[in-house]
Amino acid sequence: xxxxxxxxxxxxxxxxxxxxxxxxxxxxxxxxxxxxxxxxxxxxxxxxxxxxxxxxxxxxxxxxxxxxxxxxxxxxxxxxxxxxxxxxxxxxxxxxxxxxxxxxxxxxxxxxxxxxxxxxxxxxxxxxxxxxxxxxxxxxxxxxxxxxxxxxxxxxxxxxxxxxxxxxxxxxxxxxxxxxxxxxxxxxxxxxxxxxxxxxxxxxxxxxxxxxxxxxxxxxxxxxxxxxxxxxxxxxxxxxxxxxxxxxxxxxxxxxxxxxxxxxxxxxxxxxxxxxxxxxxxxxxxxxxxxxxxxxxxxxxxxxxxxxxxxxxxxxxxxxxxxxxxxxxxxxxxxxxxxxxxxxxxxxxxxxxxxxxxxxxxxxxxxxxxxxxxxxxxxxxxxxxxxxxxxxxxxxxxxxxxxxxxxxxxxxxxxxxxxxxxxxxxxxxxxxxxxxxxxxxxxxxxxxxxxxxxxxxxxxxx
Numbered sequence: 001x002x003x004x005x006x007x008x009x010x011x012x013x014x015x016x017x018x019x020x021x022x023x024x025x026x027x028x029x030x031x032x033x034x035x036x037x038x039x040x041x042x043x044x045x046x047x048x049x050x051x052x053x054x055x056x057x058x059x060x061x062x063x064x065x066x067x068x069x070x071x072x073x074x075x076x077x078x079x080x081x082x083x084x085x086x087x088x089x090x091x092x093x094x095x096x097x098x099x100x101x102x103x104x105x106x107x108x109x110x111x112x113x114x115x116x117x118x119x120x121x122x123x124x125x126x127x128x129x130x131x132x133x134x135x136x137x138x139x140x141x142x143x144x145x146x147x148x149x150x151x152x153x154x155x156x157x158x159x160x161x162x163x164x165x166x167x168x169x170x171x172x173x174x175x176x177x178x179x180x181x182x183x184x185x186x187x188x189x190x191x192x193x194x195x196x197x198x199x200x201x202x203x204x205x206x207x208x209x210x211x212x213x214x215x216x217x218x219x220x221x222x223x224x225x226x227x228x229x230x231x232x233x234x235x236x237x238x239x240x241x242x243x244x245x246x247x248x249x250x251x252x253x254x255x256x257x258x259x260x261x262x263x264x265x266x267x268x269x270x271x272x273x274x275x276x277x278x279x280x281x282x283x284x285x286x287x288x289x290x291x292x293x294x295x296x297x298x299x300x301x302x303x304x305x306x307x308x309x310x311x312x313x314x315x316x317x318x319x320x321x322x323x324x325x326x327x328x329x330x331x332x333x334x335x336x337x338x339x340x341x342x343x344x345x346x347x348x349x350x351x352x353x354x355x356x357x358x359x360x361x362x363x364x365x366x367x368x369x370x371x372x373x374x375x376x377x378x379x380x381x382x383x384x385x386x387x388x389x390x391x392x393x394x395x396x397x398x399x400x401x402x403x404x405x406x407x408x409x410x411x412x413x414x415x416x417x418x419x420x421x422x423x424x425x426x427x428x429x430x431x432x433x434x435x436x437x438x439x440x441x442x443x444x445x446x447x448x449x450x451x452x453x454x455x456x457x458x459x460x461x462x
Contacts, residue, residue, distance in 0.1 A: 004379075005025075005027040008068070008069060008356070009024050011071040011072070012068040014057075014059050014060060014064055019054070026050075026054055026353065027353060030354065034437070035333055037338065038052070055341070055346045055353075056343075061348075062136055062348045065352040065356075066356070070130070070131060070132060070173075073121055073131060073132060074173060074174070076121070080124065080129070082178070082181065083129070083179070085121060085122075085167075085170045086121075086183045086184070086323045087118070087119045087167075087182065087183070088118065088185065089115060089116065089117045089159075090116050090118075091111075092113045093337050097340060100341060100347065101342060101343050102344035103138065104139035104140060106139070109141075114138060115136065115139065116135075117134065118131060118134045119170055120359075125371075126369075127366045127371070128359060131355060131356075138344060160193075163190060163193055164190070164196060167182055170182070176201045179202075180201060182206075183320050185207050187209070191266070193206070194206075194275040194299070195272065198301075203301045204299070204300060204301045205298060205302065206300070207297070207298055208222070208279070208299050213264065215260075215274045221279060225254055225256045225281045226254070229254070231254060232307040233250060233251070235250060250284070251284050252283050252285050253282060253311070253314070254280070255279060255280050255304060257278050257279075258276075258277060259274040260274060260277055278301075278302070279297065279299060280304070280310055282297075282314055283295050283296075298317055322362070322366070329361055329430050330358040332430075333361060334354040336351050364379050367406060368406045368407045368411075369427055372407030374405065375405065379406055380413075380440075383444060383447070385409065387440070387443050391416075392415065410428065412436075416439040416443075417433060419436070
């Protein structure tokens with residue numbers, strides 16, 4: 001797995017070659033043991049101390065840590081004609097870590113932690129390409145109790161500003177030769193985001209939260225689109241809490257071209273421009289009262305001319321789930337909320353490092369689903385492949401003439417993590433994959449040690 005860190009972080013630049021090399025080594029170690037604590041992953045006190053010193057170095061910041069990964073992400077983006085820039089915010093909760101200095105409040109004043117806002121690049125086929133932008137911040141105690149006054153404050157003074165900053169930064173990074181579609185949930189339904197400037201190759205696809213006024217319409221947005229006749233049917237795959245597996249649910253599609261007006265409570269709202277959008281409603285056709293029905297209202301600046309364009313928008317929005325899986329991976333797999341560090345600055349550096357590790361796990365999984373016929377060398381080393389092959393093909397004495405594919409390799413790794421691989425089991429998930437990666441690393445280390453040890457042994461007779 002060391003090949004991953006060396007190639008992914010080749011552009012590391014901390015102003016000290018020793019720090020660059022140490023960063024690659026740290027990422028390599030944590031990638032091999034993502035769910036273990038730092039001492040467990042390192043195995044020696046010297047390696048453990050080296051990681052803590054790295055995160056405590058004044059030259060090391062979250063931005064510098066992510067810089068080489070973002071550079072590699074942009075190289076992958078260049079190979080795509082369409083890229084989805086999916087934004088979302090999550091919390092890293094450290095309430096139980098009373099010794100950590102500098103934390104801020106989260107959803108309640110008694111919850112302490114760090115806010116993390118990430119923009120994830122995803123291909124039009126649903127493969128996570130990497131992080132494009134990330135912001136971490138601490139909420140100051142002065143902000144407690146001011147939630148209800150947020151409508152009176154300008155966007156630049158609210159956390160909504162992080163959505164705009166990510167939007168603008170990504171637009172500067174990605175060349176005009178690639179179409180960028182910014183995707184966000186209801187939290188991103190911000191007038192300033194719609195009104196912000198974009199190049200001809202940049203678009204928005206946002207889930208509606210505000211029932212906005214429409215130019216030239218007596219009814220507001222949600223009522224206006226509900227009055228439209230259905231333009232088609234789409235099957236949406238969703239896994240509900242009551243179901244064991246994902247099911248396809250039949251939904252009706254409606255759409256309406258309109259212009260959204262600026263908020264009425266905004267100062268000088270009459271001088272602010274309206275924004276042309278297409279409103280798309282996705283509504284479950286036969287809703288069951290016992291289950292929460294699917295009902296999405298999407299706003300997009302993409303050109304939408306027919307039913308096929310509407311379905312494409314819905315498909316792209318369905319990939320927003322990937323950033324939820326990403327957050328699950330950094331918390332459940334990489335265990336970032338278990339980190340016990342004394343200061344917020346060290347925590348931020350550690351989170352940024354683990355964010356790269358988490359992306360790799362997610363990338364491997366979805367690459368195997370979308371491009372499963374690619375050669376195994378894309379994700380693992382020769383030694384790892386040999387161990388996996390003979391583990392699951394014990395009767396074979398030679399490697400196959402046709403090298404295993406990514407899809408085959410991922411299923412073998414997942415089986416090490418507890419995946420049964422029956423027909424009804426579908427594709428392996430994140431949890432069994434990272435468990436399998438840990439087991440594979442143990443097997444690799446054992447094999448390499450044994451190989452080295454016995455090759456140096458000489459037979460002696462007494």
